[in-house]
Amino acid sequence: xxxxxxxxxxxxxxxxxxxxxxxITIPRQIILQVLDESKEHLSAEDIYLRVHNxxxxxxxxxxxRTLDLLVNMGLIFKFDFGDGRARYELxxxxxxxxxxxxxxxxxxxxxxxxTDFVDEELELLKKTEKELSKKYNFEIKNHTIQFYGxxxxxSTSKE
Amino acid sequence: xxxxxxxxxxxxxxxxxxxxxxxITIPRQIILQVLDESKEHLSAEDIYLRVHNxxxxxxxxxxxRTLDLLVNMGLIFKFDFGDGRARYELxxxxxxxxxxxxxxxxxxxxxxxxTDFVDEELELLKKTEKELSKKYNFEIKNHTIQFYGxxxxxSTSKE
DNA sequence: AAATTTAATGAAAATGATTATCATTATAAA
DNA sequence: TTTATAATGATAATCATTTTCATTAAATTT
Numbered sequence: 001x002x003x004x005x006x007x008x009x010x011x012x013x014x015x016x017x018x019x020x021x022x023x024i025t026i027p028r029q030i031i032l033q034v035l036d037e038s039k040e041h042l043s044a045e046d047i048y049l050r051v052h053n054x055x056x057x058x059x060x061x062x063x064x065r066t067l068d069l070l071v072n073m074g075l076i077f078k079f080d081f082g083d084g085r086a087r088y089e090l091x092x093x094x095x096x097x098x099x100x101x102x103x104x105x106x107x108x109x110x111x112x113x114x115t116d117f118v119d120e121e122l123e124l125l126k127k128t129e130k131e132l133s134k135k136y137n138f139e140i141k142n143h144t145i146q147f148y149g150x151x152x153x154x155s156t157s158k159e
Numbered sequence: 160x161x162x163x164x165x166x167x168x169x170x171x172x173x174x175x176x177x178x179x180x181x182x183i184t185i186p187r188q189i190i191l192q193v194l195d196e197s198k199e200h201l202s203a204e205d206i207y208l209r210v211h212n213x214x215x216x217x218x219x220x221x222x223x224r225t226l227d228l229l230v231n232m233g234l235i236f237k238f239d240f241g242d243g244r245a246r247y248e249l250x251x252x253x254x255x256x257x258x259x260x261x262x263x264x265x266x267x268x269x270x271x272x273x274t275d276f277v278d279e280e281l282e283l284l285k286k287t288e289k290e291l292s293k294k295y296n297f298e299i300k301n302h303t304i305q306f307y308g309x310x311x312x313x314s315t316s317k318e
Numbered sequence: 319a320a321a322t323t324t325a326a327t328g329a330a331a332a333t334g335a336t337t338a339t340c341a342t343t344a345t346a347a348a
Numbered sequence: 349t350t351t352a353t354a355a356t357g358a359t360a361a362t363c364a365t366t367t368t369c370a371t372t373a374a375a376t377t378t
Contacts, residue, residue, distance in 0.1 A: 021354095022354085022355095023344090023345050023346070023354060023355065024345080024346095025344080025345070025354090025355065025356080026344090027355085027356070027357095028355090043335090044335080044336080045335085057356090057357080058356090058357085059356065059357035059358070060336095060357085060358095061336095061337085061338095061356075061357060061358080061359095062355080062356055062357065064335095064336065064337075065337095065355085065356085066355095080239045080241065082237075082239065084334075084335070084364095084365085085334090085335060085336095086335085086336090103291060103295060103297050103299070105297075106300065112295055112297065114291060114294075114295070116287070116290060116291065116294065117283070117286070117287045117290065120283060121283060121287070124276070124279060124280060124283055127276070128275070128276045128280070129306065131275060131276065132262060132273060132275065132306065135273075135275065136262060136271055136273070136310075136311070137310075137311035137314070138262050138264075138271065138306075138308055138309070138310055138311065138314075139308045139309040139314045140262070140306045140307070140308040141265065141307055141308040141309070142306070142307040142308065143304070143305065143306045143307065144303065144304070144305050144307075145302070145303070145304050146302065146303050147288065147291065147297070147299045147301070147302045148299070148300055148301040148302065148303075149297055149298045149299040149300040149301065150297070150298040150300070151295075151296075151297055152295070152296035152297065155296070155297075155298045180325095181325085181326095182325060182326065182373090182374050182375070183374080183375095184325090184326065184327080184373080184374070185373090186326085186327070186328095187326090202364090203364080203365080204364085216327090216328080217327090217328085218327065218328035218329070219328085219365090220327075220328060220329080220330095220365095220366080220367090221326080221327055221328065223364090223365065223366075224326085224327085224366095225326095243335095243336085243363080243364070244363090244364060244365095245364085245365090
């Protein structure tokens with residue numbers, strides 16, 4: 001359903017901001033826009049550089065602060081792929097939510113998204129979550145599943 | 160089978176070291192000893208402090224270097240629980256290998272190990288690994304599964 | 319057992335991602 | 349428009365981890 005949110009930068013998140021009492025500012029709009037336009041796993045600096053192209057007055061501090069806010073609001077996910085910098089991506093949004101996990105190449109750092117087996121996985125995960133919640137009295141909010149290994153290029157170049 | 164590896168610090172890893180051409184040094188022995196004696200998820204500094212009690216000449220650099228070596232050898236696992244410092248724990252050893260995962264409290268940082276559902280999980284994981292390897296030509300070496308949420312204390316104190 | 323080779327060590331400095339400080343600016347409400 | 353204050357951005361600070369390099373000590377050879 002394209003155009004559902006009007007032209008220009010997506011505004012689907014304005015309601016959430018208003019509801020939380022947060023102000024809608026230019027830096028925040030552009031940071032969301034950049035996240036929305038990218039399907040990659042951007043680091044804070046990646047995001048900073050892209051926002052900077054559109055709005056050169058942006059400060060790196062604001063990027064970090066905004067990302068932190070968005071993580072806390074649940075609008076984006078923060079990942080750690082072990083390369084010393086965090087990565088961010090939209091959790092849901094105007095597009096359909098896409099539950100996926102990652103294959104991470106320990107040699108070149110390439111990240112492959114996959115959505116295979118998500119259904120079966122989700123089923124097991126749900127069951128596990130329920131049981132663990134009960135047993136440990138632990139209120140599960142989120143989970144991560146990641147596979148580490150060698151991508152095709154790095155795998156063949158090592159033989 | 161206690162005593163299988165002789166008295167004093169465990170020596171089950173000496174063979175692996177020799178095989179790789181690595182020297183068996185005092186710092187390395189004590190770092191392994193500390194890891195072996197602890198069931199917790201120690202940070203580099205935790206390990207440094209414990210080793211320091213036994214062998215005050217130890218340097219933090221050596222701890223980092225040794226941990227890196229051990230990770231590459233596959234003797235220990237390195238985890239990131241999102242608190243800005245890496246954690247390490249023995250992957251296998253004289254004790255039976257224990258495949259487990261973690262519940263991480265996003266409020267107080269407490270980490271709970273669990274081994275429940277590991278069998279079912281492992282089954283799905285194996286299947287997933289096989290299929291993903293084929294589909295993406297990705298050679299999987301390792302995986303992490305982590306649940307984030309609120310532990311019992313933090314959960315109740317927030318209501 | 320002493321000499322030799324060189325991997326391993328440790329002190330200190332460097333790095334690099336992230337966070338804190340604080341004066342200034344701009345959003346949203348009156 | 350005025351006002352209150354949340355948000356911003358430049359700068360400095362933090363802090364885990366790495367790098368550098370002169371020194372030390374395993375392991376091998378004599």
